Amino acid sequence: MNCIKCGISVPENQVFCDTCLADMEKYPVKPDVTVVLPQRKEAVVSKKKSRKRTIPPEEQLRRVKSRLRLAHLTLAVVFICFLLVAAMLLKYLQG
Ligand SMILES: [Zn+2]
Known part of the structure; x- marks a missing residue:
């Protein structure tokens, strides 16, 4: 499992990494605000697939x-x- 915010590897039962959780704690998002997640780099698996x-x-x-x-x-x-x-x-x- 990877953090859905920054993509870093996190334990199985966790959605965000500790850094992102701490970050979000500092800047809480109001309930009616749309959050756009940053584009993550292509996963290693798909990279291998697209390789010539x-x-x-x-x-x-x-x-x-x-x-x-x-x-x-x-x-x-x-x-x-x-x-x-x-x-x-x-x-x-x-x-
Ligand atoms: Zn993160």
């Missing part, structure tokens, strides 16, 4: 190859377009 998993080399190679194929295809399409434009321009210039 390592990709096996075969998969990396496959991805690079497919990306390279796409690049080649794009280049070919651009080149064909260029040839078409050039041919049309030549035809136009020749009358």
Whole structure:
């Protein structure tokens, strides 16, 4: 269990740590006041989950190859377009 105010580890049956309890004792909140708890840092568990998993080399190679194929295809399409434009321009210039 962690203190719901500051996030520090507290005994199982406790909601706030001793520091926060003492703090709140010093500055009591009136009953009709809305209290906004500070944003806590992500828990360690979720940090581990979001960490990038390592990709096996075969998969990396496959991805690079497919990306390279796409690049080649794009280049070919651009080149064909260029040839078409050039041919049309030549035809136009020749009358
Ligand atoms: Zn606390």
